[in-house]
Amino acid sequence: MKHERKSKRKGKTCDVEGCNKKKKASVPGGKVTKKTDLKVKPSSAAGNAYLCKKHYKMYKKATKEEREMRQLGWD
Ligand SMILES: [Zn+2]
Numbered sequence: 647m648k649h650e651r652k653s654k655r656k657g658k659t660c661d662v663e664g665c666n667k668k669k670k671a672s673v674p675g676g677k678v679t680k681k682t683d684l685k686v687k688p689s690s691a692a693g694n695a696y697l698c699k700k701h702y703k704m705y706k707k708a709t710k711e712e713r714e715m716r717q718l719g720w721d
């Protein structure tokens with residue numbers, strides 16, 4: 647019953663400043679800084695940013711609102 651050594655790619659954490667939660671999803675970093683007040687590492691803002699569940703929810707909410715507004719405009 648020994649524990650296998652896990653791959654180093656596991657255990658990636660959220661890229662938001664001050665957050666150490668486990669990542670849930672990766673999203674375009676530029677969008678995160680534009681659409682939300684979250685701060686991500688500069689390297690992540692330029693590429694993909696990993697977000698934890700909580701921060702991903704915030705991101706989804708921010709981008710969803712934008713999408714809904716655009717849909718209303720089509721009517
Ligand atoms: Zn987070």
